[in-house]
Amino acid sequence: MTTKTISSLRVSFPLILALLVTAVIVWSGINPAFPQVWLAEIIPVLLLFIPLLITYRRFPFSHAAYSLMSVWLILHTIGAHYTFANVPFDWFNQHIDAERNHFDRFAHFSIGFYAFPIAEFLSRKKYCKPWLAALFGLTSIMAVAAGYEIIEWWYAELAGGDAGIEFLGSQGDIWDAQKDMLADTLGALASLVAFAILKPYRHLTAITH
Template identity: 65%
Template sequence: MDNESPFFRYFPHGLAAAFTLLWGILAINPVMRDVWWAENLPIIIIFLLLVVTFKIFRFSNLAYGLMACWLILHTIGGHYTFANVPFDFITDFFGFERNHFDRLGHYSIGFYAFPIAEFLTRKRLAKPVVIYLFSLFAIMALAAGYEVIEWWYAVMAGGDAGIEFLGSQGDIWDAQTDMLADTLGAVTTLILFRFSGIRADD
């Protein structure tokens, strides 16, 4: 599926090493350690899952690159808390009233629709229409579920930790906008998947 040159063959390994280094650096002195743990738990789970299953099912390099986007953005958000990531150059340029780094993070969650579609396609588990719809709806369900988890943690933690983890920044439509960002990310990468040339395994 991927080019057999050393660069392409070991691309996931290099990506994993680079991410591990970044994660280790950003694990040092985060803004709020309790929020850092809450934000990094899903990162650790997803990363380890990809490592453990690598020899069982290797995704395309494009899929690994797309999945790395969320891992990286969420790691940065966990270090600073999403509302406080240094993103002023974007905020000031567009005249936003809030820090939209969290929207970018949610948009990248939608990128996981690509590996879902790839897995289903290569394993011949469904017809194309079902694959696209399932991949999209899986991300939408994940987005809704994560908003519930955010609400639960904010209530349980309370105080500054709850506020920072929730990251609404006073936006009453924060949860709905986050879910929209997840969905748009999924739509974008499913269009990309359509033209990626990935086919069922022989």
């Protein structure tokens, strides 16, 4: 495989993911179940997606990092379209004999995947040792998870009515916030196992210097 072909692959894979995420975002904005909820849910997606597009040239992450980050962007955008409690996910819910829709748990698990790019960035920039970068990635996700639950509660109180209930998405579970934070943390741990195996800081450091 020539150097030109390898370079083309490096460019095309993130581009394919970016186009896929863009397509899902556009689709989600077409007749969403609750336009007010869609707007509130799509804001954090754009706050992550747009900076990734802008900074691609300055700091291209590994393909693994972009893949992991795309999972949450897509799942959260799907949840924004339907609201998380109403995503068509019956095949899984029935499989585990669940009384609630567990799609939101998968979305929360996938936000934990961002521990991987956090650790990758810190280690490739040589700001700290890889193990410390991984620890920072884990604690960052745990902090974001707690902060997001507070924002959910605040918005639900502010919006009120059906929009507030759908945005909160607790589906009657009094421990929903704690379970969501646990899912975020478990997702982070899973992604950091991948980080320890793949060691992106060994192969890609030269790209950003």
